[in-house]
Structures are given as C-alpha cells and as structure tokens.
Amino acid sequence: MIMTRVKVSFAPSIRRLPSYLIIIRQALQNGESYISGTVIAQELNLEPIQVRKDLAITGIIGKPKKGYPVAALVAAIEHFLGWDKVHKAVVVGAGNLGFALAGYREFKLHGLEVIATFDIDRDKLGAIVHGVPVLPLEDLSAFVRDNGVEVAILTVPGPVAQDAADRLVEGDIKAIWNFTDHKLDTPSGVVVHREDLSSGYALLSVMIRNQRGREA
Amino acid sequence: MIMTRVKVSFAPSIRRLPSYLIIIRQALQNGESYISGTVIAQELNLEPIQVRKDLAITGIIGKPKKGYPVAALVAAIEHFLGWDKVHKAVVVGAGNLGFALAGYREFKLHGLEVIATFDIDRDKLGAIVHGVPVLPLEDLSAFVRDNGVEVAILTVPGPVAQDAADRLVEGDIKAIWNFTDHKLDTPSGVVVHREDLSSGYALLSVMIRNQRGREA
Incomplete structure (x- = not known):
C-alpha cells in the first residue's frame, strides 16, 4: 500500500487505531480468541462498517460470524503502527506539558521510551x-x-x-512531535507532526453546540 | 445542517478548522480583505480542494479568483465552533497535564476560560x-x-x-473533555469527548514508518 497523503486519506482511521488496540488487548487478556467488529463498534459508539474499514488498513480482514482473530489483530495493528519496536524519545521543554508527556504511561505500552528531558x-x-533526568539544552544534539x-x-x-x-x-x-504553535522549518527527511490541542476542543465545541451527547 | 455523527463524517474537517483560523486571523491582522483557499492550503500542506470542502461546513463559499472575505470567514468559523462566546471551564486534576491545560494560552483565544482547578x-x-486557584474536590459540584x-x-x-x-x-x-483512559458513564445530556494523546502518536508513527516527511 502506498500512502502519499496520510493526513487526508487515512488519518482519521489511524487516529482510531489506539482506541481499538485498548479494547482488543483487553479481549486478549480475557482469553478470547475472536472479537467481532460489532462489539468493538458498540464499545466506541461507532458504526460497524467504519470499524471494519479502519481495521482493513492494517491488512486484517475479519471472518463472517467469527470476527477477528484477537492475537493476530493486536499484532497487525502494532506492526502497522510500528509499535512492535521500541523508539527512544526525548522531551524538549521541561514545563508542565513536557513532564506530563514524559510520564504518560500509555506511551510505554506503544514502544515510546522517553529517556531524557531537556531545558534551558x-x-x-x-x-x-x-x-527521567532533566539535561541542558546545549547537550541536546550530541x-x-x-x-x-x-x-x-x-x-x-x-x-x-x-x-x-x-x-x-x-x-x-x-521525527519531531511538535506541541508548539510554531511551524517548523526542517529538512524533508525529518518527519514532523504538529499536535494541536485546539483540534480536540473544536470537536467538543461543535458537540456542545449540537447537544448531541456522548461520542466515544 | 443536521449532524448526527460528528465523529465519523465531519470530525477531520472540524479538527482542521483551528489551524485555518490561525492563518486567517493573521491575514486579518495584516489588513488583507480576501484570502484564497490555495494560500491556506500551501501554508498547511493540504490540497486546495480539501480546504474548500472543510471551509464549506461553516457555510462560507469563496469567490472565484478572489477567495474568501477574511473578516467574514473568521466570524463564520468562530460562530460554527461556538468560539464567539465565552465558555467557563474547570480543570479537574491538578497534575502536570492539568496545569499545562489550565495555562494553555490558545484556549483563551477560543473563548475557553479556565476559572479553577480541583484536586484532592x-x-x-x-x-x-x-x-487560577486550586480548590478541593469536595467543592466541585457546588x-x-x-x-x-x-x-x-x-x-x-x-x-x-x-x-x-x-x-x-x-x-x-x-461537557466533559476527558483526558483520562477511563470510559465515562454519564447521562445522555452531557457531551463527552475523550482526548487520546496516543492518536497523534499513531499518526506520527505511521509517518515514520513511511518516511514521508513533513505533514503540516
């Protein structure tokens, strides 16, 4: 599969994979062999067809009536995301947000290992x-x-x-996961994803305006 | 417009509106009367057709060759999101993430006014x-x-x-903006949006795996 525009085409599906993973890992821990797309959909208040489409990007197709083989599905999602390997990470900026992210437990489950924080x-x-130690910014490159x-x-x-x-x-x-409001100028070989906390607030705001209740 | 499923249908467009707003507000400050969808698209590394579709959900359509009237577009986006009104907010949980969100400057620009933080x-x-004061959890309801x-x-x-x-x-x-990993049980009249920081990491991870460089 060639992905030329992650953002536009597959981004919403990719964003949902971590929430699927939590549910499917739980099924694995409970000793279940198969999980149906309908069960996952109910848990997350999504349409079953959406769940099936999302999971298809990992290359796994469910079986009629049985659903998805749980262990294989966990492995497929983790492999698709590259979460079956450890990625070493640093946090740059030892403020509240930096410390919050350095201590975010879920990241460890996803192979993201923060080994240092940097500040001036x-x-x-x-x-x-x-x-995790707080180190001087001068030492960051080395x-x-x-x-x-x-x-x-x-x-x-x-x-x-x-x-x-x-x-x-x-x-x-x-790769740089950019939580700042600054658009970075970097060489094309460096992956940059800007995280905008206002995006989530925009979704919440529209839900408030539409009073449509729970979403997930 | 009736939105029955914000999440599935319009969610990606709504998520992008805050980044459009930053660029369009900048154009307003620069005294520009019109801004083209192509300029916005270039700035965010999106396809122009995507930008036009996203902006259409606010009810504003650009004029051929001229683009969008800047002041009206800012007003339309803010109104669509309900960001033209002040919403009072509290942060529950005075940890690093709570303090980071209580101090997030961009929220103020969007009418979200945090007036207290609560902890045990x-x-x-x-x-x-x-x-913002840190108050006892017992006082939260009142x-x-x-x-x-x-x-x-x-x-x-x-x-x-x-x-x-x-x-x-x-x-x-x-409305509850849920940054925890717990699925909340609330009455149907309460809007709940769960924010999963792993979603952004999932996107970044796929970009790393595909080595496709910058996204926005």
Whole structure:
C-alpha cells in the first residue's frame, strides 16, 4: 500500500487505531480468541462498517460470524503502527506539558521510551522527573546522536521552537512531535507532526453546540 | 445542517478548522480583505480542494479568483465552533497535564476560560497556578453549579475519573473533555469527548514508518 497523503486519506482511521488496540488487548487478556467488529463498534459508539474499514488498513480482514482473530489483530495493528519496536524519545521543554508527556504511561505500552528531558532553566537541571533526568539544552544534539534517539516531543515556547528543532536536526533526529504553535522549518527527511490541542476542543465545541451527547 | 455523527463524517474537517483560523486571523491582522483557499492550503500542506470542502461546513463559499472575505470567514468559523462566546471551564486534576491545560494560552483565544482547578491533594490546595486557584474536590459540584461552568477538563488518574465525572454531573456540567483512559458513564445530556494523546502518536508513527516527511 502506498500512502502519499496520510493526513487526508487515512488519518482519521489511524487516529482510531489506539482506541481499538485498548479494547482488543483487553479481549486478549480475557482469553478470547475472536472479537467481532460489532462489539468493538458498540464499545466506541461507532458504526460497524467504519470499524471494519479502519481495521482493513492494517491488512486484517475479519471472518463472517467469527470476527477477528484477537492475537493476530493486536499484532497487525502494532506492526502497522510500528509499535512492535521500541523508539527512544526525548522531551524538549521541561514545563508542565513536557513532564506530563514524559510520564504518560500509555506511551510505554506503544514502544515510546522517553529517556531524557531537556531545558534551558538552570534550576531544573539535574532533577529526575518520572524517572527521567532533566539535561541542558546545549547537550541536546550530541545526546540525540549518541543515544540513537528517534523521536523528539517538542513542548518549548513557540519563539524558541525553531532553535530547538535545529539542534534536533543537527543530532539527526528522525521525527519531531511538535506541541508548539510554531511551524517548523526542517529538512524533508525529518518527519514532523504538529499536535494541536485546539483540534480536540473544536470537536467538543461543535458537540456542545449540537447537544448531541456522548461520542466515544 | 443536521449532524448526527460528528465523529465519523465531519470530525477531520472540524479538527482542521483551528489551524485555518490561525492563518486567517493573521491575514486579518495584516489588513488583507480576501484570502484564497490555495494560500491556506500551501501554508498547511493540504490540497486546495480539501480546504474548500472543510471551509464549506461553516457555510462560507469563496469567490472565484478572489477567495474568501477574511473578516467574514473568521466570524463564520468562530460562530460554527461556538468560539464567539465565552465558555467557563474547570480543570479537574491538578497534575502536570492539568496545569499545562489550565495555562494553555490558545484556549483563551477560543473563548475557553479556565476559572479553577480541583484536586484532592491537600498540599496543592490554595495554590494559584496560571492565575487560577486550586480548590478541593469536595467543592466541585457546588462550584460548577454556582458559577455556571459549562466545560470540565478531566485529567485525574483513570481509577478516580468516574467519581470526578459524577461530581461534575451533579453540578449540571454541560461537557466533559476527558483526558483520562477511563470510559465515562454519564447521562445522555452531557457531551463527552475523550482526548487520546496516543492518536497523534499513531499518526506520527505511521509517518515514520513511511518516511514521508513533513505533514503540516
């Protein structure tokens, strides 16, 4: 499968995969062999046809009446997302959001291993938060290169975001998950995904306006 | 327009509206009268047809060659999202994520006004963080009711999420933005949107696997 435009074509399906994974892993723990798309759909308040379409992007097709083989489905989703491998990560910006993300337990389940946090604030340096040290920004490039860090979670203030990105690029970072409001200028080989917390609020806002109740 | 399934049908378009709004507000500040869908598309690395479709849900159609009237477009998006009115909010859970969201500057631009944070931790009570007081969880229901709070941002640990939601419902909350991993049981009149930070990581992961570079 060639994906030229993840964002437009498959993005909504990909976004839903983690919530499917939680339910299917639970079924696996309960010792179930098969899970039906209808059960998953009910759990998440989605249409069954939507669930089947979403899961099809991982290459797995359910069997009529039986549903999906649970263990194979977990493996297929994890493999599709690359979550069956460990990706080393750093958090750049040791503020509230940075610490929250460094300590986000679910990421570990997904193979995302945060091994350091970076900041310019001398008062924070040397601290250990969520088992992870706070290191000086000057060391960022060398640290990324020396430790084979693939993913950077960027939570610095907007005005210094580009400087931090430049340091990451210098260290040969593979991907930047950009939580700032700054549009980064990076070489084309670097994957950049901007996370906009306002996106979720936009969805909630429309739901409030439409008073349509629960969504998922 | 009747929206029966925000999530499946319009959700991706709604998610993109905040990023459009930033660009269009900038054009307004620069004194521009019209902005073309192509310019917006270039800025966000989207297809122009996608931008036109997304903006059409707000009821505004661009003019050939001229594009969209900037001031009217800002007003239309803000009205569509209900961001032209102030919504009072509380953050429940005074941890790193709670403080990060309480201090998120962009929310203020969108009419979301966080007026208090709640926690059970006696050591945190009485503190003022980002100009907002940390109050005891016991007071949550009464506070929500007495102050006409519409939105609750829920960042407590999963095991206590339902208890917090019950208190919010008791206070007649309108909407819960659920950042926990717990599926809430609430009356049908309460809008619930679960925010899953793993969704963004899923997108980033697929981009890494496909090495397709920048997205937005």
